[in-house]
Amino acid sequence: MSSFWQKIRSDFPITKRTVYLDHASAGPVPRPVAEAYQRYAQTHLERADASWPEWVVQREQVRRQAAAFINAKPEEIAFTTSTSHGMNLIAELLAGEGKVLTNTAEFPSTTLPWLWRKADLVWQKDEDGRVLLEGLKKKLTPGVRTVAASWVQYASGYRQDLETLGRLKKGRYLVVNATQGLGALQADVEKWQADFLCTNSYKWLMAGYGCGLLYVREKWLKKFKPQGAGWRSMQHPERMDNRKLDLRSDAGRYEWGCPGFPVIFALGAALKYLKDIGMERIEKRVLELSAFAQERLSAAGFEVISAPEARSAITVFRYPNAQRAAKKLLARGIYVSARGPGLRVAPHFYNTFEEIDVFIQKLLGFQRARE
Ligand SMILES: Cc1ncc(COP(=O)(O)O)c(C=O)c1O
Secondary structure, eight states: OOOOHHHTTTOGGGTTTHHHHHHHTOOOOOOOHHHHHHHHHHHHHGGGGGGGHHHHHHHHHHHHHHHHTTOOOOOGGESSSSHHHHHHHHHHHHHHGGEEEEETTSOHHHHHHHHHOOEEEEEEEBTTTBBHHHHHHOOOOOTTEEEEEEOOTTOOOOOOHHHHHHHHHSSEEEEEOOTTTTTOOOHHHHHTTEEEEESSSSTTTOOSSSSSSEOHHHHHHOOOOOOOGGGGGGOGGOOOSSSSOOSSGGGGGOOOOOOOOOOHHHHHHHHHHHHOOOHHHHHHHHHHHHHHHHHHHHHHOOOOOOOOGGOSSSSSEEEETOOOOEEEEEHTTEOOEEEEEEEBOOOTTTOOOHHHHHHHHHHHHHHHHHO
């Protein structure tokens, strides 16, 4: 392991006790993010609301960081509490616009908000977790107005080619659930021609629970009215005018009450941390780790269902009684998840090739013990 990654690894004390390969469920926070939480708590302890003006300034700084992270404008970013929150805000705007094309592999957060609103859903059938663009093209009828898709599928690791999808969509809305990609892979809403995006903070971004991001392309901010209003979504909240609706024109119009400062600042620290390492470098590293996992699992005789040509940071392979195996691994300090047709292994950049081997050897040990 190079001294660069060795040093990075020291920001993750969890590595001392465990083999943590479960970022697709939730990541640990690196040390600088933990410090951001601590700083906030200390300031609140000592100064309470005297810090409000600085906190508001700091929140706007995080909004700029978040925008830059996905190549958007700060005006296009709203803070939410989760991916599900963001997708509900989006579905409320688009459910009545026409058919919504999605697929059978999606995590429920992508589909339930539309079902709830009785949107006319068109389902593309996945092929062992793969959401092939060939199949998608056939479903893109003129009646389809929205395509709602995950960047990376949670139960197969299939990485959608959003750039091509963006070219195919032709005047339709592209809604991206970025949860399983953001923080591991390089994001670019301009390149993708994405119209809306939502994500949370606790997986690959490693900022802990409670924050999320909503991206709304500028022109749709103008077209669509948000489904609610609150004092903080007005242009001048300090006036506390209870009779006049004077909505903010930017994505802040989706933030109705006081902000969740601690989680927003944690997200800011996480974004800085990732940016300082460099997303290009991170993407290269996670793809190397997952290529290694796929190769070693196959060599050990497991059937990997993750598509090498659409690789992400997630690898899934068939394993009978995966729940039981995941529990047994957990008891030995190895974190993976039972998902899809088997086990899901999801290393981040600070993990090592050796850790992946430790995990596979442990699994082979279980099998030998059964024989
Ligand atoms: C693709 C995807 N979207 C959304 C979620 C859940 O997000 P949240 O809890 O923030 O709504 C998950 C969790 O596994 C996921 O994999």
